[in-house]
Amino acid sequence: MALTKEDLELIAEFDEAARDVSSEQIRLLSVILSENTSCEYLRQHRVSDIPTFKDRMPVIDPDVVQPIIQRIADGDPSSLLTNSQITSMIVSSGTSNGRARMVPSTMTSRQILSQRFLLSNAILKREISGNIVGKSLNFIYAGKLQTTKGGLKAGSSSTLHLRSGAHLNSLSQWTSPLGVVLGPNVQQSMYCHLLCGLLQTMDVTVVTSFLAYALTEAFRFLEEVWEELCNDIATGTLSDRVTDVSVRSAVLELLRCDDELAKKIRSECLKGWSSIIKRLWPNVVYIHTIVTGAMEPYVPYLKDYAGNVPIVCGDYGSSECTVGINLNPRAPPDEVIFTLVPYAAYFEFLELDWQEGEKLVDLTNLEIGKEYEIIVTTITGLYRYRLGDVIRITGYYFRLPQFAFARRKNVMLSINTDKTDEKELCEVVKQASARLEAGKMDLLEFTSYADHSSRPGHYTIFWELKGTVFIEDSILQFCCEDLDSSFNDPYQRGRAAGTIGPLELCIVKEGTFYNVMKFVLQSGLSPTQYKTPRCIKCTNQLNILRSSVMKIYTPSH
Ligand code: AMP
Numbered sequence: 001m002a003l004t005k006e007d008l009e010l011i012a013e014f015d016e017a018a019r020d021v022s023s024e025q026i027r028l029l030s031v032i033l034s035e036n037t038s039c040e041y042l043r044q045h046r047v048s049d050i051p052t053f054k055d056r057m058p059v060i061d062p063d064v065v066q067p068i069i070q071r072i073a074d075g076d077p078s079s080l081l082t083n084s085q086i087t088s089m090i091v092s093s094g095t096s097n098g099r100a101r102m103v104p105s106t107m108t109s110r111q112i113l114s115q116r117f118l119l120s121n122a123i124l125k126r127e128i129s130g131n132i133v134g135k136s137l138n139f140i141y142a143g144k145l146q147t148t149k150g151g152l153k154a155g156s157s158s159t160l161h162l163r164s165g166a167h168l169n170s171l172s173q174w175t176s177p178l179g180v181v182l183g184p185n186v187q188q189s190m191y192c193h194l195l196c197g198l199l200q201t202m203d204v205t206v207v208t209s210f211l212a213y214a215l216t217e218a219f220r221f222l223e224e225v226w227e228e229l230c231n232d233i234a235t236g237t238l239s240d241r242v243t244d245v246s247v248r249s250a251v252l253e254l255l256r257c258d259d260e261l262a263k264k265i266r267s268e269c270l271k272g273w274s275s276i277i278k279r280l281w282p283n284v285v286y287i288h289t290i291v292t293g294a295m296e297p298y299v300p301y302l303k304d305y306a307g308n309v310p311i312v313c314g315d316y317g318s319s320e321c322t323v324g325i326n327l328n329p330r331a332p333p334d335e336v337i338f339t340l341v342p343y344a345a346y347f348e349f350l351e352l353d354w355q356e357g358e359k360l361v362d363l364t365n366l367e368i369g370k371e372y373e374i375i376v377t378t379i380t381g382l383y384r385y386r387l388g389d390v391i392r393i394t395g396y397y398f399r400l401p402q403f404a405f406a407r408r409k410n411v412m413l414s415i416n417t418d419k420t421d422e423k424e425l426c427e428v429v430k431q432a433s434a435r436l437e438a439g440k441m442d443l444l445e446f447t448s449y450a451d452h453s454s455r456p457g458h459y460t461i462f463w464e465l466k467g468t469v470f471i472e473d474s475i476l477q478f479c480c481e482d483l484d485s486s487f488n489d490p491y492q493r494g495r496a497a498g499t500i501g502p503l504e505l506c507i508v509k510e511g512t513f514y515n516v517m518k519f520v521l522q523s524g525l526s527p528t529q530y531k532t533p534r535c536i537k538c539t540n541q542l543n544i545l546r547s548s549v550m551k552i553y554t555p556s557h
Contacts, residue, residue, distance in 0.1 A: 007122035075150025081381025092319035134205025137197035143526025156526035179250025234262035275307025439472035458501035
């Protein structure tokens with residue numbers, strides 16, 4: 001669809017704000033403070049204006065405000081964090097450790113979010129999709145909506161959006177009917193997304209999911225179920241695996257018997273999985289999904305499925321607020337940079353060696369090339385709140401900082417003085433798993449656990465391999481040695497001193513990580529936002545992994 005007048009206005013407004021970021025940010029902070037001076041949190045910290053905010057407002061971890069947010073969720077009517085009416089609670093994925101947390105949402109925060117969606121769409125149209133008309137094969141799942149004790153709707157941002165009906169305008173642009181999106185079972189909906197997409201092969205111009213994980217899962221699933229899908233299309237009947245009545249009836253309305261199409265799909269699938277996206281959907285223009293941060297491990301798989309179809313990275317945000325927008329959708333996954341969205345929150349930054357009581361850096365004083373942790377103050381009543389993400393400044397768009405997502409801040413694995421974060425874990429696993437190719441094995445998923453139950457404690461790495469029948473012990477033994485010898489210096493010192501025990505590489509049965517996901521989703525988290533926890537902190541998840549271990553490797557020395 002071509003750029004509309006509204007699109008051009010949105011882009012112009014953004015550029016205008018980019019030229020005068022400081023004023024935009026100060027204006028936002030004074031609105032937040034003046035509207036909420038009487039709320040309990042600001043009174044408690046004796047903050048009423050910008051000077052008192054800068055002087056006294058403490059930097060906090062999300063856990064500090066969770067009890068207050070819980071009181072709001074339970075129905076406490078007082079203005080605890082904000083004077084604005086809280087309309088719902090966003091349940092965040094908790095990102096790396098799988099523990100969900102709640103964040104308040106208001107009418108204004110929803111408006112800010114939809115403004116950013118519209119801006120992103122306008123940028124995409126300007127940069128990539130131009131006048132293209134077609135449909136999106138969107139691997140989207142509504143997830144469960146819950147109600148808090150105080151009567152507020154609670155769910156992930158996408159769940160709240162999808163279940164509010166606000167997306168009904170987009171429905172005609174998706175290949176799947178509403179019944180599939182709202183379906184209660186992820187695997188059944190995934191099957192139907194594929195089926196509906198295949199029934200409209202010539203219409204699909206975009207293949208998308210919120211996170212790269214969902215897209216990779218969908219294509220791995222296609223590898224398993226393609227014959228069943230072809231059979232459905234050839235016969236005009238729907239597989240028995242789809243048992244949910246509303247999902248079935250939504251798909252049956254669309255399903256027709258098309259033997260020619262089934263033959264074409266079958267012949268493409270028989271050729272293998274590289275470039276399958278373009279071969280099945282010849283008119284696809286781009287793939288849209290988040291490929292940065294925790295999604296990086298999925299990029300090689302996605303690239304293989306994608307062939308030469310460009311992968312456009314989605315924006316960067318969290319349940320708390322939007323942070324960055326991707327102004328250059330043509331950038332390849334490893335070169336993605338985001339531009340700060342100045343109206344989304346009041347942003348401050350911490351140097352990585354920041355200590356309590358030291359000054360925060362504002363967005364006019366950031367240094368190119370340096371890493372910072374992001375602190376946000378939002379319209380929904382979060383003040384100097386640590387998002388837990390580290391970014392690296394790469395440049396400026398007018399006066400707006402541009403940055404690459406560096407990593408999650410949290411230390412994930414630690415036995416002694418060693419501290420291994422998500423980024424390092426992903427890199428070590430990536431290097432060690434490169435050996436798998438020689439044995440025609442493929443790493444599907446991984447996670448880790450700092451096992452303190454034995455003395456000394458040790459790292460456990462769980463791997464799920466594709467087609468586990470082909471396990472080659474000697475290669476996996478090498479992988480295990482590589483893992484153990486590649487972690488950081490403090491880890492190596494601990495290993496040499498015997499204060500850290502030998503690493504365990506556990507190979508789990510195929511499907512184990514799907515069971516971990518099913519378990520995490522029971523807590524109400526939306527499948528759309530699910531990220532595999534890279535470090536296990538929850539006993540139930542650990543039990544699922546441990547009970548599925550097929551083989552354990554430990555280093556020989
Ligand atoms: P949630 O609150 O569940 O939506 O998770 C938000 C977190 O997901 C952020 O704090 C980031 O750590 C991560 N995230 C979201 N978008 C991106 C992105 N485009 N690139 C990298 N990480 C992202």
